[in-house]
Amino acid sequence: MLTIRDLTKTYANGVRALDGICLDIPRGMFGLLGPNGAGKSSLMRTLATLQEADGGSAVLETDGRRIDVLREKDAVRRLLGYLPQDFGVYPKVSALDLLDHFAVLKGLGERKQRREVVEGLLHQVNLWNVRKQKLGGFSGGMRQRFGIAQALLGDPRLVIVDEPTAGLDPEERNRFLNLLAEIGENVAVILSTHIVEDVTDLCPTMAIVDKGKVLLSGEPNAAIAALTGQVWRRQVPKSELDSYETRFTVLSTRLVGGQPVIHVFSADAPEEGFEPVAPDLEDVYFQRLRKHSRVAA
Numbered sequence: 001m002l003t004i005r006d007l008t009k010t011y012a013n014g015v016r017a018l019d020g021i022c023l024d025i026p027r028g029m030f031g032l033l034g035p036n037g038a039g040k041s042s043l044m045r046t047l048a049t050l051q052e053a054d055g056g057s058a059v060l061e062t063d064g065r066r067i068d069v070l071r072e073k074d075a076v077r078r079l080l081g082y083l084p085q086d087f088g089v090y091p092k093v094s095a096l097d098l099l100d101h102f103a104v105l106k107g108l109g110e111r112k113q114r115r116e117v118v119e120g121l122l123h124q125v126n127l128w129n130v131r132k133q134k135l136g137g138f139s140g141g142m143r144q145r146f147g148i149a150q151a152l153l154g155d156p157r158l159v160i161v162d163e164p165t166a167g168l169d170p171e172e173r174n175r176f177l178n179l180l181a182e183i184g185e186n187v188a189v190i191l192s193t194h195i196v197e198d199v200t201d202l203c204p205t206m207a208i209v210d211k212g213k214v215l216l217s218g219e220p221n222a223a224i225a226a227l228t229g230q231v232w233r234r235q236v237p238k239s240e241l242d243s244y245e246t247r248f249t250v251l252s253t254r255l256v257g258g259q260p261v262i263h264v265f266s267a268d269a270p271e272e273g274f275e276p277v278a279p280d281l282e283d284v285y286f287q288r289l290r291k292h293s294r295v296a297a
């Protein structure tokens with residue numbers, strides 16, 4: 001549905017934020033996973049027509065039309081819902097009034113139809129009971145759900161959400177992800193995040209990006225299966241962590257009961273004391289990042 005080829009962007013300070021990005025993004029939830037500074041927001045802003053790319057192409061195919069995302073900006077904007085990373089609200093306005101205001105800006109001019117849409121969305125994102133409260137008093141999760149409501153105005157075919165779960169508590173995060181999953185049944189949703197579980201829980205297709213490049217794209221399950229037999233686990237003394245990190249490809253370190261437990265990537269058993277472990281998406285993520293940073297260095 002969205003085909004991105006060789007997308008590049010270098011900022012005036014010389015940072016190459018997009019370095020030949022190629023992606024095929026189908027309908028449903030697509031997870032764009034990468035650490036801070038990977039280039040996720042640069043890609044999201046480019047697709048949302050808010051900044052120019054230096055080169056490459058992005059084509060959106062929907063309802064039998066082919067739209068050049070980099071050139072046909074008005075057409076893209078009509079089909080796009082966008083929740084930016086730094087979504088700000090007017091704190092003294094109620095959710096109902098601000099959503100109605102956004103609906104006017106989105107071109108929903110006819111009052112009765114606009115009311116139906118606005119009220120429907122407030123129900124959908126579960127803010128109906130608080131619709132008359134000022135947005136300044138909303139929790140982070142409520143604000144993000146309001147952000148989704150405004151992104152859904154005008155029945156978009158492509159929805160882009162940039163790092164939406166950062167700072168949400170587990171319950172709010174779950175609620176928000178469930179809402180996204182429902183939306184993803186009908187349209188393409190690109191979820192940019194540095195939180196691996198967001199992708200594990202939600203996305204049938206995904207990509208890992210770092211330093212402006214795509215390190216992996218496809219189905220999470222296939223990427224996890226490809227690591228089978230190559231991830232090993234061991235509890236290690238804190239004082240020996242550095243030594244393990246120099247001798248092995250350590251993917252992650254977690255504290256279990258106060259003791260570090262490491263995951264190591266290795267084709268064979270690294271040494272006595274390691275046990276094989278079923279890989280998960282976090283192992284895939286860190287294996288790709290480690291490999292890429294070694295290659296880049």
Ligand SMILES: Nc1ncnc2c1ncn2[C@@H]1O[C@H](COP(=O)(O)OP(=O)(O)OP(=O)(O)O)[C@@H](O)[C@H]1O
Pocket residue numbers: 011012013015016017034035036037038039040041042043163
């Ligand atoms: N307007 C800009 N001018 C110069 N450099 C920029 C600009 N915007 C982003 N960058 C740089 O480009 C790189 C990619 O940034 P980007 O915000 O796209 O990454 P990100 O994956 O979204 O990370 P984050 O989650 O931290 O926003 C970073 O090195 C960042 O410092």
